[in-house]
Amino acid sequence: MRSAAYAGRVPDDYSTDDTDTDESAGVPQHESGASSSRIRDGDGRLSPAFLATLIAIPVMIIAGFVTFAVLRGDTTTLDSMPAQPGTEKACAPFMAALPDRLGDYGDKSVTGTSARWRARNGDSVYVRCGVARPDGLAPSSRLQVVNAAQWFITDERDSGVTYVAVDHRPYVALRLPANSGSAPITDITALIDQHLERAPLDLR
Known part of the structure; x- marks a missing residue:
């Protein structure tokens, strides 16, 4: 006024x-x-x-x-996550065992220690082996247990969720689009347990 x-x-x-x-x-x-x-x-x-x-x-x-x-x-990929040095050799068996399809996602492409699968609707599943320990992992963190692995959510938006398997080494990051179903994370969990060493949770 x-x-x-x-x-x-x-x-x-x-x-x-x-x-x-x-x-x-x-x-x-x-x-x-x-x-x-x-x-x-x-x-x-x-x-x-x-x-x-x-x-x-x-x-x-x-x-x-x-x-x-x-x-x-492009920001939904895992390329921007910091890497843990010297993990390429340990990641090699895991990367070699990745299937051509994860549920409804196919057209697999692999670059180094990263892989991507695409669906017909344009959504993608991303996996990256050898990422650094998540900064937000703490004693109070809520973890999701999927069969033989424990996953920590580092990013959760409407477009999807980013997980990091925190009880095996090297750390593996997984990016799932919304409504991707349980097949991708179940299959990746099985491969992590088969090809990567179990390790204690690093809760700081």
Whole structure:
């Protein structure tokens, strides 16, 4: 209410004339005809250049949203998690045993100690062996037991959940999309227990 009251008062040393003028030239300030001519041609129609601009702006905005969505999708992978040095050899048997399919997810691709499976709807399951101990793991942490492994959730969003198996070494991270079913985590748990050593929980 204070700002509204101030807006209704005009300082005494300002003119209330509605016409804006350039005091040095004494000429009212009006929009030049040049800018108008750039918008409309001689027949009063919108100029091609102006129409092209109107089309280009929404296209650029859409492209920006698509790029953002793609980049945001990449953040669901496990590549950004810190690695535990010297685990490549220990991870090798586990990586070699990974199946071509995990439930409804196929089209497996492997890069180093990371693997990915894709579903027809575009969702993916990610596995990475040799990640570092999760920083948030503590005596008060709630763990999920799936058969022979205990999993600690490090990230949980609407798009999916990231788990780390914390009672075997090296640590294995698993990223599951929402509604992925139990098959992927069950199969990965079995392989972890078969090919990686059991280890005590490192609760600090």
